[in-house]
Amino acid sequence: MKLNEWRPPELSSPDSNLKPPVDARGSDWRGRTLQEVNLVGANLCRADLRGTDLSNCQMVDVDLRLALYDAQTRVPDGINLQTSGAVGPGAKLSGAFLNSTDLRGMDLRGAVLMGAYLSGSDLSGAILDGVRLVGSDLRDAILRGAMCRGTRFGTCQLDGADFRGADLTDASLEGAESIKGADFSLCIGLKEQKDLLLNRPYEELDCWNPLTRNTTRKSLENLL
Template structure:
């Protein structure tokens, strides 16, 4: 079923979505729309307004979001296996309890988003802004993370084991209990190399310039 340019704001949409179909929402206003528990596997959302849209407990397996977005979109406890988000504004979005196995976020604005307590075996992040986001306990084990800003994000308890961070920034990120064993951080800005951060980076691979900066911060010059 297709929705093209419709104002669906503040509407309960469950009765308008026939089961067993793949739905297309193009240029729709879904502000505060109620899609709680909706069957939206494989649905496409193109340039839609998603301010406060309620996708809690929805089946969004393989759903595709392109462009658009909004503030405080709710994906709590939703099934987002293989879902993709490209160039979507997900600022302050809520993903607590969501199943994110193989979900992909590319070119997304995710400032202040909360992915803590999300479930699954990992997801991908590319060219996205996660400043002030909360990823507490998330798994990015073995992931290739490129062009991502984690400035002042909460990465407590995150698993970055064997991950590769290219062109990423970790300025001011909270790293309590995070794991970077065998992670490749040579392409990342690690931020201020204080002792607490260095403990988090134990077992990671860094480059010579990063090592020199760490030593210089401790008054040691490498000849």
């Protein structure tokens, strides 16, 4: 390919003109329907495939690591998105490196993220209901407005995590390794755990969150 004909992978368009092996890393194919595109050996790492219909494509040896999918994503028979390394509902991502990943508004219900590295990731508005995050690193993660009903945070590192406005109904936080500097302002569902969290060491409760300009203790005490 001539240099002046080269296009960045993230600008790849899902049409029949794609020549294999396709390199569409980081591309945005949301809501598109692909007609018999040859994706054998394609690199779709980090591509956004939410609402995308790939069911008519040839998909063999496709790299789907960290690609985003949702309940509307369609793939050919034999492709298991949940075990492919892609991110979406029911994904098996224990121990995955997702540091600083943009996961805003993602539906992650039923996903397994035990021991995952999520420090600095943006999970604002994400649906994490029932997700197992045991042992995960969520330091400085942003979970503003996230749905965390029944989410398991046992032995998680939550230092500096921003939970403002999150729904933590029935979530398990008492076993977290540390909540140093975490901000729980405007959270709902913490009535039963609030007192337990306020009994944690002062080193955790009186730590200042540089992003929200609040301490963990103050954010908990101000909850209704």
